[in-house]
Amino acid sequence: MKTYAGYETQFTNDDSQLTDIVVGFDFGASCSKIILRTPSIREEFFVVPFSDKVEGELKYLFPTKIYYHEDSLQISLLKFDGAESKEHLKLRCLRSSRDNPLSERCKFTAKELTVAYIANVLQHIRAWFLTEHQNGYKQYKLYWRFNFGYPSGRFPKNYTADFSFFAKAGWWLSLQKEITLENASLALRNVHNLDFNCGLERDDINILSEIAATITGYAKSNYRKDGLKLLVDVGASTLDIAAFELHRKDGDDIYSVLESDVQLLGAFLLYERKLQIILERIRKHFNHIHLNADIYKPVPEDIKIDWNKVCEIDPFNIDIFQKAKKMIKKIIIQLKRNLDPLSPAWHDGLPLFLSGGGKNLFFYKRVLSDVEVEMRYHHEFKKFVEPPNPIKLGKDFNDSSRFLVAFGLSYPPEEIGEIREPDKIKKIKRLVRNKYEGIEMWGKEVE
Numbered sequence: 189m190k191t192y193a194g195y196e197t198q199f200t201n202d203d204s205q206l207t208d209i210v211v212g213f214d215f216g217a218s219c220s221k222i223i224l225r226t227p228s229i230r231e232e233f234f235v236v237p238f239s240d241k242v243e244g245e246l247k248y249l250f251p252t253k254i255y256y257h258e259d260s261l262q263i264s265l266l267k268f269d270g271a272e273s274k275e276h277l278k279l280r281c282l283r284s285s286r287d288n289p290l291s292e293r294c295k296f297t298a299k300e301l302t303v304a305y306i307a308n309v310l311q312h313i314r315a316w317f318l319t320e321h322q323n324g325y326k327q328y329k330l331y332w333r334f335n336f337g338y339p340s341g342r343f344p345k346n347y348t349a350d351f352s353f354f355a356k357a358g359w360w361l362s363l364q365k366e367i368t369l370e371n372a373s374l375a376l377r378n379v380h381n382l383d384f385n386c387g388l389e390r391d392d393i394n395i396l397s398e399i400a401a402t403i404t405g406y407a408k409s410n411y412r413k414d415g416l417k418l419l420v421d422v423g424a425s426t427l428d429i430a431a432f433e434l435h436r437k438d439g440d441d442i443y444s445v446l447e448s449d450v451q452l453l454g455a456f457l458l459y460e461r462k463l464q465i466i467l468e469r470i471r472k473h474f475n476h477i478h479l480n481a482d483i484y485k486p487v488p489e490d491i492k493i494d495w496n497k498v499c500e501i502d503p504f505n506i507d508i509f510q511k512a513k514k515m516i517k518k519i520i521i522q523l524k525r526n527l528d529p530l531s532p533a534w535h536d537g538l539p540l541f542l543s544g545g546g547k548n549l550f551f552y553k554r555v556l557s558d559v560e561v562e563m564r565y566h567h568e569f570k571k572f573v574e575p576p577n578p579i580k581l582g583k584d585f586n587d588s589s590r591f592l593v594a595f596g597l598s599y600p601p602e603e604i605g606e607i608r609e610p611d612k613i614k615k616i617k618r619l620v621r622n623k624y625e626g627i628e629m630w631g632k633e634v635e
């Protein structure tokens with residue numbers, strides 16, 4: 189079996205047999221998920237694995253970080269000697285500091301590291317496909333297309349425009365034999381020129397909304413029903429909510445976003461909050477022991493700490509719980525009172541799409557069940573109904589909800605619905621919020 193390098197793109201240059209191949213790239217705050225699709229051949233799709241060292245779904249997660257050596261400037265998706273990891277690339281790119289050098293020791297910006305990260309991931313994907321799938325595809329000339337997700341929060345226009353530049357610069361860089369940060373920087377400068385050729389036709393490289401991508405699988409399935417839907421994405425850092433109407437116009441899917449909100453109430457921040465609470469308790473406990481130590485009394489042999497007591501946390505007392513409930517309730521009340529009071533969802537149940545890895549935590553399930561009960565009691569709300577999951581990814585996947593965005597993005601862009609933002613819909617109150625602006629970098633990344 190021939191082994192291909194990641195900068196290569198073809199098995200053959202003979203174009204008597206052609207197939208398009210779409211890269212669906214979900215650039216997540218914690219990890220990226222990648223699905224390739226060959227829509228013209230057997231409707232096949234492939235979830236691209238990152239590592240064989242782990243089992244199940246984890247195998248298919250590309251951590252959103254890059255290893256960097258400050259002397260040699262070498263970079264890699266894998267850890268190597270002397271390298272430090274640079275994390276939170278997506279979060280950094282969505283903050284106003286994205287054009288500043290990352291730290292005193294790293295003169296490159298989050299944008300440059302992101303482009304290098306994307307290029308590395310693209311090389312990994314192509315090397316994997318060309319090497320592993322040569323038996324089924326080597327007679328075809330491949331017509332590559334690249335769909336890159338942009339976040340569903342609402343940002344200043346230049347932030348999301350940057351995602352298009354990242355995609356183009358990343359594709360160009362992935363075609364070079366060697367990926368360097370200097371070239372990432374060069375690509376980011378050149379990508380603004382109209383004559384910049386990233387290696388793909390203009391229509392074949394697109395940035396597409398994560399919301400639209402999340403429900404594309406459903407919208408294309410036999411389960412599809414038009415009408416009002418609620419989407420709740422529990423990401424690593426944020427809880428994103430979008431209420432939208434799914435409908436068709438001239439054969440195309442349209443998602444009219446009626447209301448959306450995004451707050452820093454995601455799964456990893458919840459975990460960090462719990463750690464903070466425990467740390468605070470340990471501090472207090474030690475202070476207490478210290479204050480009560482008496483030099484005249486017999487000195488105890490051991491220091492006794494009741495760790496169970498220190499670590500026992502009632503998660504529903506954490507402020508994130510109340511805030512998450514309030515945020516979801518507020519949107520549903522708005523929909524019911526003002527935005528879509530006549531929707532059949534108020535009699536039949538409101539379809540609720542849950543996505544993101546954090547949805548598996550009991551904490552968020554409890555948030556939603558509490559919202560449902562309180563809404564029923566005080567606002568004549570019927571219930572949530574969870575639409576059937578139309579996506580089957582294979583035996584490695586117990587839960588495909590983390591891969592919904594990548595799945596949607598793997599469709600040719602003309603088949604992914606169009607998002608109509610609230611400002612294009614009359615009488616809709618707009619919420620303008622920058623999803624990541626308020627986030628402080630957490631844990632070991634604090635510099």
Ligand SMILES: Nc1ncnc2c1ncn2[C@@H]1O[C@H](COP(=O)(O)OP(=O)(O)OP(=O)(O)O)[C@@H](O)[C@H]1O
Pocket residue numbers: 215216217218219220278422423424425426455456543544545546547548549590
């Ligand atoms: N089964 C699980 N139980 C608990 N937590 C989980 C589970 N699966 C994933 N998570 C956590 O959920 C969080 C969200 O994962 P997800 O992959 O949806 O985020 P992301 O796409 O990287 O973030 P974003 O959408 O904000 O860019 C991560 O912190 C992840 O570790």
Ligand SMILES: [Mg+2]
Pocket residue numbers: 216217423544593
């Ligand atoms: Mg995500």
